[in-house]
Amino acid sequence: MIFGLLFAACQNAEDPSLKQLHKSSVSKDLTGRQLYMKHCVACHQADAMGVKGTFPPIKDSDYFLEDPKRAIHNILFGQAELIVVNGETYQSLMPPVKISDEEVVKVVNYLLEEVNQVEERISLKDVEWVRQNR
């Protein structure tokens, strides 16, 4: 809600330095967790356990942890194929999420580091690679 208001305020502002302020202090500084809460939580839920049979879990997801780089493709281009997550079959639709490459890195690393507590991380290079080799 606050972000929406700030965004509207910045859009109406004539002063370009205010727009710059909006860009740097509002959208770029979101943490991985904040990005998750903004762009993913509606489906995957706050605890990242999803909704069984409809939205797959990302916490303790064998599918996600087997190849976290695959999540980059999910986020950039969406996904609508049959997948099996922790023995449960999902065939629903994840629409592409419109966030920057840096934000993809942050949100996936949040899911690795904080949600799943594993060592693996993805990098900006990985996101660029996925974009180029779609």
Ligand code: HEC
């Ligand atoms: C509108 C609902 C929706 C939103 C929003 C959404 N997803 Fe998904 N996501 C899905 C669905 C549905 C699937 C399963 C798609 C399929 O059946 O092929 C999925 C699959 C996935 C998978 C692979 C399966 C797994 O659980 O391991 C990952 C990882 C994932 N999403 C991450 C994200 C992230 C990160 C975001 C936010 C940046 C996000 N999703 C936003 C609905 C959503």
